[in-house]
Amino acid sequence: MSFTEKARTKAEQLAGAAKERIGDRTDNESMRGDGASQQSNARAKQAGQNLKEAGGKIKDAFNK
Numbered sequence: 001m002s003f004t005e006k007a008r009t010k011a012e013q014l015a016g017a018a019k020e021r022i023g024d025r026t027d028n029e030s031m032r033g034d035g036a037s038q039q040s041n042a043r044a045k046q047a048g049q050n051l052k053e054a055g056g057k058i059k060d061a062f063n064k
Contacts, residue, residue: 003024005049006049009042009045009046011047012038012045013038013039013043014041016036016037016039016041016042016055017035017039019031019034020035022033
């Protein structure tokens with residue numbers, strides 16, 4: 001995962017957290033749910049990229 005992809009994913013996660021907090025403060029269930037969903041999507045994307053990197057490292061270790 002490149003630096004820009006990591007930064008975008010982190011920004012998406014932070015934006016989701018902000019939406020969720022704003023939803024909490026304003027008692028807006030829709031915004032709270034959107035924020036939680038956005039955070040979950042960002043975490044899933046990050047986990048997938050981490051798994052992809054780990055697979056690449058394992059492959060490289062066996063090719064040496």
